[in-house]
Amino acid sequence: MVTPLTFVGDDAALVEALRAGHPGAAAALYDRYAAPVRLTLRSILGPDDDIPDLLQEVFIRALDRIGRLRDVERLGAWLSTMAVFVARAQIRLRSRRRVLSLFSPERTRPRQLEQPSSDARRALREIYAVLDQMPVDHRMAFVLRHVHGATLVEAAEACETSLATIKRRLARAEVRFLEAVRERPELTYWLEEGTRWTEKKA
């Protein structure tokens, strides 16, 4: 039986195939990286019904810019960075709309598909509500470091800023986050539970 090209190969071969316009390569790229890219978007934006559109935007951008990727073996990291840019642009867009549409708050609030069917989800929604109140740069530093698990250097690179600046933003974001959390009973409980759990374990 004929097996018209379903792409098989590692990242370097995949990049080469994408650059050559290989018909199976776009699907292979998506199949390989949709889940981690989506998780990156979710970790920055939280549960949000714009994520399917943003996921597609990341992959379309990737196809358009694949010629610029230098280290072909870092395809995953490159896509992750692209997801960070797309998510940050989305937050900024919402911030601008928030300013411009003060009389239409429905249009600016992130729409959330997931209903709070459990304590964890409710807390998640609360946490992202706290993050929505932060300046974009502080939020990005906090989310990249604490939720996405990036190192300080990686967070600085993703935010296109210096290590010193990212540290400063992170420190401010942490203070602000903890202050906001203490005002929300659900999250205070989560935080204290977490601390007790950590101390017990230690």
Next chain:
Amino acid sequence: MDRKKGLTDIAARVRHALAEDPDASDEIRSGRAAFLAEVERRNLPPRSSRAATQLNRYWLPLGFAASIAIGAAGLWLWTRAGTFQIGESREGSIGDVIEAADGRVVPVSFSEGSKLVLHDGGRIRVLSVEAGATHVLVEDGIVDASIVHRQTGRTKWEFDVGAYRVTVNGTKFRMAYQSTTRALRVSTEEGQVTVSGGSLETPRMVSAGQSLTPSDPSDAALGIPEVPEAAAGPAAATADSGPGPANSGPGPAGSAPALANSAAQPESPRAGQAARDRQWQELIAAGRLREGLRAAERADFALVCQTATAKELLALAEAGRFFGPSKRAVAALGALRRRFPRSPDAGTAAFTLGRIASEKDGAYSQAADWFEIYLREQPNGPLMGDAFGRLMEARRRAGDLAAARSSAQQYLRRFPAGPYAAEARDILSK
């Protein structure tokens, strides 16, 4: 309240809650369809060209348009690139892998009348179908070719088969190629073909009724079997020919891989100790390479290399390349090649060792050796194109210009528009 601890834990809970996402698979699946539809839409011809076609249809005088169209059609018929069809109805695309599997025979028909037939296990790619010239890469198996002879002499067919090139102008012949051993046999039924490259010092003509089985001296030393006569298909070629070249000879820089069983075995009793300390494994599996590398160092890196799986060794090597001293990467890759000599990962390890030698150490001759090893072990592997390009680059930087030119020629033959094509042309122009 300990601020850092509290933050760390709440972040872990956020990650956990985000990962618990029942909509994920549905969303990814529907996103896939939308993405591929968008890709398809982008591949359509631009709207302006369609508009131009309509303009011509309605506004230009009919007689003038007809004469232009007739002229254009004639020119198109004269110069157009050919097309080809796979099986009964599927239109072929340049670069597609065409395979014959499950006991099936797959015909590939070309618009100018020539035909290839792939037997079970055969795998080819059509690299180009230009006016009068067709270029095919035979990756594996038996391929029967029936090439239409053109009186104009404009038709030129070339087949790249491993390290060999088969050039033909009107003939019927069979190529049987075993990629695992790089053994080739060419049998001509009608007309004649020319076989060059590989172990042949000069091109050899194979006329009707003749067969040629060129043998590579280095292959012969490794005991690579010849392709059997009639049943010379991949099915018959599955007999293990022993460890690959990289396992039977020293690699670069004294990192000679010793022969070993294909099964991974701990190399010493101390390995049990490393097996007990599995923290590094969890970190590596979670993608936390830097921390995984540090944990592996704490657990005794040498012992870890004796117990890790091939994939873990590759991940440790990546961690070593990016976050640690490159000697960690070299140690992990060396262990991989010793302990898993027949796995595809052993080839990837050779390729990566070449990259480290070239990029980290500036040891270009050594890098070239590793890229050659990769190409010998996996002549059709997924990194083949990059390995050819890097081999050429390493040879040039090592000052071996003759070898660099040879690599450049090979590269351009296979990848005329590849990412190293400009450099290859630059080398050839000097």
